[in-house]
Amino acid sequence: xxxxxxxxxxxxxxxxxVYGVLARRNLVLVLMSVELMxxxxxxxxxxxxxxxxDTALHSGxxxxxxxxxxxxxxxxxxLSIVLSVFxxxxxxxIDEIDQLSDRDPVTR
Amino acid sequence: xxxxxxLVPVAPAFFAFVALLLGRRLPGGPAVATxxxxxxxxxxxxxxxxxxxxxxxxxSIHSWVYTPIGSTGxxxxxxxxxxxxxxxGLTLHVGTSVNGLxxxxxxxxCVVSLLVQVYSIGYLHGDRRxxxxxxxxxxxxxxxxxxxxASDLFxxxxxxxxxxxxxxxxxxxxxxxxxxxLAAIKAFLVTRLGDVAFLFGIFxxxxxxxxxxxxxVTRVSGLSHGTVVAGTLLLLGGVAxxxxxxxxxxxxxxxMAGPTPVSALIHAATMVAAGVFxxxxxxxxxxxxPVTMTVLALAAVVTMLLSALAALVQDDLKRxxxxxxxxxxxxxxxxxxxxxxxxxxxxxLNHAAFKALLFLAAGSVLHAVGTNLMSEMGGLxxxxxxxxxxxxxxALALAGVxxxxxxxxxxxxLDAARSVASGSRAATGVGSWVGVIVYAAGLLTxxxxxxxxxxxxARTFLGPRHDDAALDESSFAMGAPLVVLAVPxxxxxxxxxxGLLPTWLPSPVPGTFGVAPAWGPLLVTLALVAVSVVAVxxxxxxxPGQDPAALLATPLRGxxxxxxxxxxxxRRGIVLPVMALGRSMLAFDRDxxxxxxxxxxxxxxxxxxxxxxxxxGNVQLYASGMLIGAVVIAIVVAVP
Numbered sequence: 001x002x003x004x005x006x007x008x009x010x011x012x013x014x015x016x017x018v019y020g021v022l023a024r025r026n027l028v029l030v031l032m033s034v035e036l037m038x039x040x041x042x043x044x045x046x047x048x049x050x051x052x053x054d055t056a057l058h059s060g061x062x063x064x065x066x067x068x069x070x071x072x073x074x075x076x077x078x079l080s081i082v083l084s085v086f087x088x089x090x091x092x093x094i095d096e097i098d099q100l101s102d103r104d105p106v107t108r
Numbered sequence: 109x110x111x112x113x114x115l116v117p118v119a120p121a122f123f124a125f126v127a128l129l130l131g132r133r134l135p136g137g138p139a140v141a142t143x144x145x146x147x148x149x150x151x152x153x154x155x156x157x158x159x160x161x162x163x164x165x166x167x168s169i170h171s172w173v174y175t176p177i178g179s180t181g182x183x184x185x186x187x188x189x190x191x192x193x194x195x196x197g198l199t200l201h202v203g204t205s206v207n208g209l210x211x212x213x214x215x216x217x218c219v220v221s222l223l224v225q226v227y228s229i230g231y232l233h234g235d236r237r238x239x240x241x242x243x244x245x246x247x248x249x250x251x252x253x254x255x256x257x258a259s260d261l262f263x264x265x266x267x268x269x270x271x272x273x274x275x276x277x278x279x280x281x282x283x284x285x286x287x288x289x290l291a292a293i294k295a296f297l298v299t300r301l302g303d304v305a306f307l308f309g310i311f312x313x314x315x316x317x318x319x320x321x322x323x324x325v326t327r328v329s330g331l332s333h334g335t336v337v338a339g340t341l342l343l344l345g346g347v348a349x350x351x352x353x354x355x356x357x358x359x360x361x362x363x364m365a366g367p368t369p370v371s372a373l374i375h376a377a378t379m380v381a382a383g384v385f386x387x388x389x390x391x392x393x394x395x396x397x398p399v400t401m402t403v404l405a406l407a408a409v410v411t412m413l414l415s416a417l418a419a420l421v422q423d424d425l426k427r428x429x430x431x432x433x434x435x436x437x438x439x440x441x442x443x444x445x446x447x448x449x450x451x452x453x454x455x456x457l458n459h460a461a462f463k464a465l466l467f468l469a470a471g472s473v474l475h476a477v478g479t480n481l482m483s484e485m486g487g488l489x490x491x492x493x494x495x496x497x498x499x500x501x502x503a504l505a506l507a508g509v510x511x512x513x514x515x516x517x518x519x520x521x522l523d524a525a526r527s528v529a530s531g532s533r534a535a536t537g538v539g540s541w542v543g544v545i546v547y548a549a550g551l552l553t554x555x556x557x558x559x560x561x562x563x564x565x566a567r568t569f570l571g572p573r574h575d576d577a578a579l580d581e582s583s584f585a586m587g588a589p590l591v592v593l594a595v596p597x598x599x600x601x602x603x604x605x606x607g608l609l610p611t612w613l614p615s616p617v618p619g620t621f622g623v624a625p626a627w628g629p630l631l632v633t634l635a636l637v638a639v640s641v642v643a644v645x646x647x648x649x650x651x652p653g654q655d656p657a658a659l660l661a662t663p664l665r666g667x668x669x670x671x672x673x674x675x676x677x678x679r680r681g682i683v684l685p686v687m688a689l690g691r692s693m694l695a696f697d698r699d700x701x702x703x704x705x706x707x708x709x710x711x712x713x714x715x716x717x718x719x720x721x722x723x724x725g726n727v728q729l730y731a732s733g734m735l736i737g738a739v740v741i742a743i744v745v746a747v748p
Contacts, residue, residue, distance in 0.1 A: 021728070021731055022735070030728075094726075094728060097727075099725060101723060101724045101725025102720050102723040
């Protein structure tokens with residue numbers, strides 16, 4: 001199989017993920033978009049592993065496994081933060097969560 | 109001579125602090141402490157007299173020499189100088205120097221101060237600030253004695269400035285009144301102005317003589333002529349400031365806002381005489397500079413006429429006396445300028461006695477009547493006979509009626525001026541035209557003095573009474589000093605006879621004029637005085653209860669009353685421009701300096717505000733920034 005197919009799919013996935021992170025308002029969907037980006041990377045790792053025929057170490061696949069594990073952990077933490085934010089502010093709209101902004105009280 | 113002379117200035121200074129700290133706890137109040145100090149001082153000062161009178165020309169110096177590290181003097185200093193780099197500095201003498209002049213003046217200061225303090229117990233009875241009052245009076249006495257006995261120019265300058273600050277504090281004694289506060293500031297600033305010149309005069313003479321000891325500075329042979337002229341001219345500034353001579357005379361009449369005993373002590377008898385004293389103390393220097401003496405004589409002429417005219421029309425009794433003091437001080441400086449060393453100092457002693465007496469008697473009147481204005485007095489002689497008689501003694505001495513003291517000394521000064529005018533060589537080297545001017549102005553001032561003195565007595569004590577409120581003669585504490593002072597005011601003239609003064613106050617410069625009563629010229633001045641007195645009395649009799657000065661045209665009176673507009677001229681010429689300058693400096697500071705600093709801050713805030721527009725709390729915006737950054741880095745890395 002030609003390397004370009006998985007790369008195009010991965011690029012599409014990554015683009016969708018970027019769009020989701022930058023444009024979605026819902027925190028849960030933003031987290032899901034992050035997952036999309038991670039999986040695009042995983043796809044790349046696996047595709048290049050196969051293309052290089054790295055039979056000794058399979059380092060691409062090992063990396064992909066690591067990423068999946070870390071993504072699972074990250075998702076656990078991320079979702080619990082989202083849950084906690086929702087409990088406090090009864091919203092998961094990312095536009096309304098701007099408490100760390102630094103603006104003058106005067107110019108606001 | 110006794111080495112305890114240092115006690116003279118130290119005792120009143122010590123007791124001043126005792127009075128200040130413990131005044132309220134002492135039985136009998138703070139006056140007890142300061143009186144004790146002054147009595148001690150007086151006893152010591154009188155103890156200095158006999159030996160000083162035996163060898164009046166010899167100056168006995170007891171002083172410690174302070175030598176700074178690195179200078180050439182002193183074994184200790186030399187030893188340090190081997191390894192310590194020289195820091196420069198002055199060799200100072202701290203101690204006393206006593207001769208006839210300083211011993212006599214020290215006794216005068218002590219006696220007047222003692223009497224004034226006794227008087228103050230009665231005058232300021234119940235005052236809230238007695239501790240500080242007596243402390244400042246005592247400290248002032250110490251400072252004046254330090255000036256009189258100083259062995260070093262800087263020592264003298266310390267006393268000179270302490271007097272200034274005490275004068276400031278005492279003029280402002282009634283500090284609730286705005287006028288008193290302003291008068292105190294004016295007195296301080298105007299004399300300060302002269303003192304700056306005075307300090308530089310000290311530098312000039314001291315640097316020229318390589319020593320600040322008065323004994324070295326007065327050795328004229330060691331100084332170049334230019335140094336002497338420059339130094340003495342600069343010293344004149346301080347003399348004019350302290351002795352209220354033209355053009356710095358304006359502070360003295362306003363200083364009358366202080367309590368009357370203070371006016372008697374500081375602004376009549378002692379501090380204002382300090383300027384005259386300094387000229388006498390440094391007479392060898394001054395006499396060696398005809399230019400300085402000519403300037404001094406001209407300033408004195410202007411001062412004596414201007415202030416006598418001003419005294420003629422004042423309605424405030426104390427201001428009459430103040431202007432009269434200025435005028436009499438001008439006699440002294442004029443006398444010194446034409447080479448009348450003994451006449452001038454003779455007049456200084458007499459003036460201290462009779463002017464202190466006049467002020468204290470006037471204070472007694474003010475205390476009883478409750479006003480300074482002569483237009484609200486009149487006919488007081490029946491109510492206050494003691495005050496009237498003592499005031500009259502002082503007034504006769506002031507007007508120059510023999511046998512009262514002022515007549516002889518004033519005549520001696522006029523004699524000196526006449527001698528110079530008629531061609532005798534003045535010891536100070538001034539031209540004979542200076543003698544002519546001084547003599548003419550002196551005679552005119554004799555007339556004016558008689559006029560204003562008579563008017564003052566008539567307006568205060570004679571004529572009809574304005575209201576018949578009961579007035580009591582002053583208490584014992586206030587009456588006794590009047591009687592005691594009346595004796596020297598009446599009788600000090602005897603010093604002029606039998607050659608007493610020449611032996612007690614030998615001139616440090618050869619060829620000065622002495623005091624020898626000459627009956628011919630004395631009769632001339634006496635005739636002038638008599639005519640003036642009679643004229644005023646006739647006017648008063650013709651128009652009972654009216655001011656004789658009302659005969660003058662109103663605009664003239666107004667001009668004279670304000671001291672011929674010198675104050676206004678200073679206001680327009682100096683005060684207002686200085687204040688305008690101050691305001692423009694303030695505006696510069698506020699608009700330019702502050703503007704720059706605040707502008708820098710404001711600009712930084714604005715830039716920060718612009719920069720933190722991105723910091724809006726929207727995480728996705730941050731993420732976009734990261735993405736853009738990553739893309740840019742990728743392009744930069746990948747493309748070339």
